[in-house]
Amino acid sequence: KKSSLTEVKIAVLGAPSVGKSALIVRFLTKRYIGEYDHQTENRYKHEAMVDSEPILFEILDTCPKAGEDELPNTAEIVQWADGLLLVYSITDRYSFNYIRKAKADLHSDTPVALVANKVDMVHLRQVSTEEGDILAKDFDCKFCEVSAAEHVGQVADAFQDLCREVLASRRKS
Ligand code: GDP
Ligand code: MG
Numbered sequence: 001k002k003s004s005l006t007e008v009k010i011a012v013l014g015a016p017s018v019g020k021s022a023l024i025v026r027f028l029t030k031r032y033i034g035e036y037d038h039q040t041e042n043r044y045k046h047e048a049m050v051d052s053e054p055i056l057f058e059i060l061d062t063c064p065k066a067g068e069d070e071l072p073n074t075a076e077i078v079q080w081a082d083g084l085l086l087v088y089s090i091t092d093r094y095s096f097n098y099i100r101k102a103k104a105d106l107h108s109d110t111p112v113a114l115v116a117n118k119v120d121m122v123h124l125r126q127v128s129t130e131e132g133d134i135l136a137k138d139f140d141c142k143f144c145e146v147s148a149a150e151h152v153g154q155v156a157d158a159f160q161d162l163c164r165e166v167l168a169s170r171r172k173s
Contacts, residue, residue, distance in 0.1 A: 004054075005047065005054055005055065005056040006053060006054070006055050006056065006167070007055075007056045007058060008055050008056070008057055008058070008082050008083065008163050008166050008167070009057075009058040009059075009060070009080060009081050009082045009083070010057060010058070010059050010060070010081060010082065010083045010084070010085055010159065010162060010163070010166075011059075011060040011062060011077045011078075011080065011081035011083075011084050011085070012024055012059065012060065012061055012062060012084075012085045012087060013062055013077070013084055013085065013086055013087065013099075013102060014064075014086060014087035014088055014095060014098065014099060015064065015088065015089075015092065015094060015095035015098040015099075016038065016063070016064055016065070017038075017089070017092070017095075018087045018088055018089040018092065018095045018117055018118075019087065019089060019117040019118060019148045020061055020062065020063075020087050021036035021037070021038075021042075021061050022034070022036065022117075022148035022149070023085075023087065023115070023117060023146070023148045023155055023158070024042075024044065024059055024061050025148075026148045026151070026152065026155045026156075027046070027059075027155055027156055027159050028044055028046050028059075030152050032148060032149050032150075034149075038063060039063065040063065041060065041061060041062055041063055042060075042061040043058065043059065043060050043061070044057075044058070044059045044061070045057065045058055045059075046059065048156075048159075048160070050160050050163045050164065050167075051164070053167075055163055057159065057163070059159075060077065060080065060081065062077060074102075074105065074106065078106055078108045078110055081110060082110070082111070082166045082170075083110065083111045083112065083113070083162045083163070083165060083166040084106075084110055084111070084112045084113075084162075085112075085113055085115055085158065085159065085162055086099045086102070086103060086112055086113065086114050086115065086139075087099075087115045087116075087117055088114075088115075088116055088117070088127065089116070089117050089118045089127075090116050090117070090118055090119055090121065090122075090124075090125050090126065090127050090132075090145065091118050091121045091124040091125060091126055092126060092127075093126040093127060096126075096127045096131065096132075096135075099114070099135070100135060103139055111141070111162065111165040111166050111168075111169050112139055112141045112162075112165075113141050113142045113143075113144075113158060113161055113162040113165065114132065114135060114136045114139060114141055114142070114143045114144075115143075115144055115145075115146060115158050116129075116132045116143070116144070116145040116146070117145075117146055117147065117148055118147060118148075118149070119145045119146060119147045119150075120147040120149050120150045129145060132145065141165070142158075142161045142162070142165070144157065144158050144161075146158060
């Protein structure tokens, strides 16, 4: 184990099918695969430079069960994670409300970032950019709209921005 690396643990949370796995795979491999296992919770390790500092990302791909409003083992995940990437899909109003409710249920000041996925599907948009902006202001966090299907850099930026938030909050405490 390379102990010199700064470790940052990120849990990716959101309703089923918003593209959590697709975003993670994009960040890890720069590729878009399209279909992912929906059943298993996966944990990945990934080294990347953030502001010329080598970071060891540990990423938890969570999978809530369809139809359940509850986040999966929230307390455990929040305890484990240094940062939470909260993902909804612009094509899915339910997934936006899910994040709103999930954040309220967290009762934690773990750094978060809000990510709206599937912006390639503008014709099916149900959640406006402005609504995302307003929710992010409410959470006091960064917000971006991305497409796991079409973007590489913007997806990486979302993970890296959250990493910066984590590092900043560590420096403060
Ligand atoms: P998860 O359940 O949140 O992990 O979602 P997945 O990553 O399994 O993605 C759910 C479905 O949405 C899959 O069919 C993906 O191919 C699709 N998907 C994921 N991201 C995007 C995206 O950015 N654009 C489009 N059009 N489809 C996406
Ligand atoms: Mg998944």
